[in-house]
Amino acid sequence: MVASEEVTTHKKTRIISVVAATAIALACGTNYAYSAWAPQFADKLLLSATQSNVIGTAANLGMYAAGIPMGIITDRKSPRITAIIGMFALLVGYYPIKLAYDRGPGGMSVGLISFCSFLSGVGSCAAFQAALKTATLNWPTHRGTAAACPTAAFGLSAFFYTVIAGLAFPGDTSGLLMLLSLSTSFLVMVSIPFLIVVDHQKGTTYAALPTSERSRRDSNLLHRTKSNSSKYKATAVPPPEITDETDPSGSSTETSSLLSAPGDIVDDDDAASTKTCHSHCIDVTGLALLYKPDFWQIWIVLGLLSGVGLMTINNIGHDVQALWAHFDPSASKDFIAHRQLLHVSILSISSFCGRLSSGIGSDIIVKRLHHSRFWCAAISATIFSVAQICAIRISNPNFLWVVSSLTGLAYGALFGVCPVLVVDAFGPDGFAVNWGFMTLAPVVSGNVYNLFYGAAYDSNSVVEPDGQRGCELGLGCYRTAYFVTLVSSVAGIGACFWGMWGERQRNRRVLEEMEHREA
Template identity: 25%
Template sequence: MNLRRVLADPRVRAFIGSNIVTLGAGTPYLYSYYAPQLIERCNIPISTTSGLSLSLNIGSSLFGFIAGMIVDKNPRVACLIGSIGTFIAYTILGYCYEYRISNFFLLSLSLSLLGFCSVCGLYSAVTCCTINFPKYRGTAGAFPVSLYALSGLVFSNLCPFFFGTDIRNTFRFLSIVCSVMLLIGALTIVVLKTPNSMEIPEYELSSQAEAMTPELNSQIFAEPKEPSTPILQPSISKFSSPRESLLSPKSAANPLVIHTLDHRQFSTFDSTVPINSYQDSIDHTFTDQQNEKRTVNSVIVALKDYRFYIHFFILATLQGIGQMYIYSVGYIVQANTEKIDIGGTSAKLEKMQSLQVSILSLMSFSGRLVSGPISDILVKRYRCQRLWNIIFCSLLTLFASWMILSNSSTHRETDTSTLNTSNYSTISYCSMLFGLGFGIMFGSFPSIIAEAFGSEGFSTIWGLSTSGGIVTVKFFASLLGNELSHKADSLTGICQEGSPCYTDTFTTVRYSTVLVLVFTLALMFNIHNKSKKNTYN
């Protein structure tokens, strides 16, 4: 009975549906599993293969803000688009694979569509969990984000188990299963704007606090005289009258509230549950127009705020570093192999590269999963900022980049057909640190963005925030690729000198991480000062 009562809550059903959606939407991470066979069968030149992986990033990063706009309008429609698009993308890939179609544009288009559809599902799930559970948005949002990272590992083990090396049936399996999982979101996901979720974003706190009269200031910590709960509307900065403004002690971080609404009443993104029985369709239309206008205004205000661009820089830099390492760890392992023969060492090298991918996936999943509860504990128990998670993430990245550069080649073993065990262990530790840091970063930032700029327009703002990753990933990946090519042996075409092969790249990573630390600390100091000023006012 209790379980039935819990499942009757639309928030619980939406939460379960969100996690199923992200598990099906995270298959872009599976690209490295089928890419070699797809490229070989379709006869794609090796020199152009980097463009295929770039297509995934274009779909997920460059077009991410479009997915965010759709999610802000209606998350169920976004999941439906994601379901249909995922089916089409994998069907095209399977068709090209089966009939050996060497059409680079068609493959790139399908991968871009796959990347776009994946973030349609991800943003819908993250928005749902972040807004539906405002008191524990870090913890709630961590689950779908972590499952999105785990998706590649799950399917990379399921597909070989069921289909072995049959890539054609793998594409058929993915086109059906992933599409159905995204379709579940179109049936279950709903974003409920409860009174607690409608928080005033940080960018409005200072301006509204300064506009408050002495009479209103005296009410900041007063108990409400009405039994109802105040509902927050971030887009309105003036009270109609002092009597209509109620300040709840439970919302100390966001003391400004207007209007009242019963606990049992709430509204959704695409429709409004009637507050009173006499509401008609005209009220619904008016409310929809108001919601859309508030969303647009929130995005515009966020884009005018310099702190948005600080968040943008921090996220883009850490995203570029993390994805560069994830995409290039195989080359780093290869650089620490003195000599690769066709026999045992080649197979061993592939096994070691595969293990690094598994380590990165598991650590990224763990980082995303634990970052949410940790950020909630920081805010609720210690009254600290969630940005401390980003400080920790940056320190992990800084330490990992220092460790990989200390992986000296002076202690290489004399057996030139094996991989140096010491060097390889160091790379494994670095993969753990990079993966954990990358997971913490992506697990923390959604709730950081929601707190900084409010719930209205969250998906659009989040999509814009992640769009910088396509530039930074390209920058750091090109930096490493050019250095490896420049230092490659003239006979083998491969650099196998260990850490000297990528010294310049990870030196740049270190300096970039230090810069991220500086910007993060400056942002934290700015938020602390404004919060302190508002408290005294």
């Protein structure tokens, strides 16, 4: 009876921690709201499209380049520490940008503004690392679904804040920047006390499993893999003696689902057993990743596709301005500003849907259909390709929502499945550091594509005597940039199939090794 109550308490704690992680993630995706205020910010400070993209790229650089150091802190210390770092970095990042906007041209250098933007990205990275690590550790049997909660909230963040700003500060860019600086850090602060990682052995304290315990766990898991005594197995799940979901009588409840997600039971066949053992026994992190082909497969997929999404996310506001200036020169600045907010909201909602469906869908693909999670990434790449074709052809701004919705959906699907691919390939213990290595890929591709867009836009812009810049060529202002991202999207499809092939080869080798040991 006491053991049963303890199991219930631990499960409630884990649910609360996922809610807290989701709330933190909601404060971490505000970099994707950049297009909601970037054009107005650039107009007031007399910045070129390239300078505006440098500021936006600095935020992306902070978000992704900080992954490794923040991951080391998260893995070796505690998710709470990185959440605290994120709380302060978000405040210190956004508030000076708000002051720069209020001061106007010359009030702050582009370099300093870019550094503050970089800090906002670091804050988002740190807090999100804490949220994602907590979710994946607390629900080892449902990693895809558990990770989908904070990743979906991350995608919804831009919509959340732009809607609030539109209601509280309509047409007020300074008010939006103030909201971002204060509310993001406050939301992280109030969620930190509930950010708890349950140790499946000791209770509700954050602690990594010691090496000796991992060895014992792996030995037990291999024994279970070879046994046909149980009817069902859960993928990548600790054995009954160390999970908090085992009842006192010894009958496992591993198949109980997080948020009643489907696809949590896999058949008792050799392939499923092999995947179970392989995904849970492996523990690779740090520089050892660089010697693993599966690292480069995931890294290249993420690099090719994330840069495509980041270019549109950071520049949808410029797309709106260019198309409306050509389509209807009489359109007011307020009207165009509201259209920018609309497209940021569409991107955010679509990203939310993509992240949620990809995270849960990848669990179904693996556990019900017995296929690779790379299929979710391949679907993302295909949607990206369609979005680029639409961006190249759509010249009527009333139909630009097709580009923003497809881009958000594809970007969300990509980041909904990639964290789980990393856990499956290299184990959960070093996930934060491993994900930090992965997020270096968007640093490279995001910077290249964003700067290419800025150069293309500036080359077609006209500078007025008062320093104001504008492009009235409509689609011709930026069309060239989307030809580049179309090539990247198609290459991403090929990279996904390469990843599937590599995963199949690795699983085959594991199965052969097990058969050799049994012989």
